Amino acid sequence: MARASTTSDAFNAVAEPRRRDILVLLAADERPVSDIVATLNLPQPSVSKHLRVLLEVGLVDVRRDGRQMFYRTNADAIRPLHEWSGTFERYWRHQLARIKERAENKEQPK
Amino acid sequence: MARASTTSDAFNAVAEPRRRDILVLLAADERPVSDIVATLNLPQPSVSKHLRVLLEVGLVDVRRDGRQMFYRTNADAIRPLHEWSGTFERYWRHQLARIKERAENKEQPK
DNA sequence: TTGACATATTCCGATATGGGAATATAATTC
């Protein structure tokens, strides 16, 4: 079967580091493709391809203005990721607590 | 170059749905492989392979007891994911605020 | 040792990826 498509999921789409960079860049404001190309120093076709993936998954929105395409991160599509990873928060808190505890016991043994 | 290895990153490792299931299952308590196999209804070799990936990325820890291997989620390795996605929180808040606003304007136009 | 149980590894095949290069499409300007 091979790996799940990059467009099957926000999880899969976001696995690619460049796509994460793009999402960060487009979070605050919409930007034309040329801006992304210049800022991230990537070949234009590569950027277009990544944007296509992000668009298919709904992680970005587009708007055309003349010959420019303005892309913008759709933050809401990232929420599932944040929520899923958030379910583990209580567990890493536990771990931290334990580590802290041990550290304190070490400083002041007995 | 092809896609980045699944073992290159927590992001890549977690892109696979079954691996997410495993992580959830192992978050509360350590469990032997046979338990995972039974609970998630997956073929044993498949589970072993997924665990290997998770282990390489540090998303799980193992402990051997006799012939059983007890795996457990290392929640701390999930934090980068949560933190990265968390940087977008302010943006989806904005969006929600806007949507809410529009909805209220609609209810009571003029 | 032999056997039984628990888990890991290997081999296979189909598939999709991301990069590079080239080219296509679309919109604007002259």
Add this chain to the structure above:
DNA sequence: GAATTATATTCCCATATCGGAATATGTCAA
């Protein structure tokens, strides 16, 4: 309409994936 600018698509390739099936490794028990 031709040239130019902005973006998208296509083609090719090396690579790694996941699933399935078979098998190997490791540990315990009799």
